[in-house]
Amino acid sequence: MPELTLDDLRDLMRSAGGVDDDVDLDGDILHTPFPDLGYDSLAVLQIGALIEHRLGVEVPDSALDEIKTPYRLLSFVRRQGDGAAGHTDNAIVIAAPFDLVWTMTNDVESWPELFSEYAAAEVLLRRENVVRFRLTMRPDADGTAWSWVSERVTDREKGTVRAYRVETGPFEYMDIFWEYARVEGGVRMRWAQSFHMRPGAPVDDATMTERINRNTAVQLERIKHVIEEVAR
Structure with missing residues (x-):
């Protein structure tokens, strides 16, 4: 299964909701809450849909309710795709x-x-x-x-x-x-x-x-x- 990297996630975030002028997506965003990056719950759901479409990894809406940062989302996707973890x-x-x-x-x-x-x-x-x-x-x-x-x-x-x-x-x-x-x-x-x-x-x-x-x-x-x- 293809790996989702932080750079991949940045691209998906740009596709899902654009980028606020005062947000540097290329900076240290791993542990920054999505709302602080300008992404509300609807935008996060869109990111999840893009991950499902591009990687074939199921990202339920219920899981996204608990996922607050890019790090948590990357961890979730890795766990779904890595049977050896x-x-x-x-x-x-x-x-x-x-x-x-x-x-x-x-x-x-x-x-x-x-x-x-x-x-x-x-x-x-x-x-x-x-x-x-x-x-x-x-x-x-x-x-x-x-x-x-x-x-x-x-x-x-x-x-x-x-x-x-x-x-x-x-x-x-x-x-x-x-x-x-x-x-x-x-x-x-x-x-x-x-x-x-x-x-x-x-x-x-x-x-x-x-x-x-x-x-x-x-x-x-x-x-x-x-x-x-x-x-x-």
């Missing part, structure tokens, strides 16, 4: 009130205490339900402390969080979906991650899938323990 889906039930689970797991600044793998979490931007932040890992066996910037969009009413890496590093993309649901015994917290490794990355999708699944189980158990201790 990695995907993980893990969950755990935490015996604690919904509000406590939601508050503690979405308090990014406290993540170094909640997760065993993070040494630091620095918030770079907050606006309404969006937070952009830099995470720094604890040093690995070689003494390297990996770091990257991510962004989270929370929806308290729906009990969902959508996140992605702004600085993707060895990944072509890394998208994360968190879901919280009240169940018997507490709150079921689910993490689903979709990603694809860059060509030349140290590991492939299958190896990274195994690593993420193994580490996620460890982190979920730790989070469960920490929150349940607070609840008690």
Whole structure:
């Protein structure tokens, strides 16, 4: 299936709605919301229709409702066309009130205490339900402390969080979906991650899938323990 590049998307955006005089589509637009680029919901639907026509990739209107930036649209199209991409889906039930689970797991600044793998979490931007932040890992066996910037969009009413890496590093993309649901015994917290490794990355999708699944189980158990201790 043909790949959709950022330059391809720029061409489709020009075809769908033109370009406002004060918008530089050739600039750094990846993480800029479509409305800030001059594209309303109807224009984004037109972009989706052009993608379907030119690439044969189905882009449902319901999906476009959740796609707010060019990066998110590129990620969606890649996932539709790349059967080899990695995907993980893990969950755990935490015996604690919904509000406590939601508050503690979405308090990014406290993540170094909640997760065993993070040494630091620095918030770079907050606006309404969006937070952009830099995470720094604890040093690995070689003494390297990996770091990257991510962004989270929370929806308290729906009990969902959508996140992605702004600085993707060895990944072509890394998208994360968190879901919280009240169940018997507490709150079921689910993490689903979709990603694809860059060509030349140290590991492939299958190896990274195994690593993420193994580490996620460890982190979920730790989070469960920490929150349940607070609840008690």
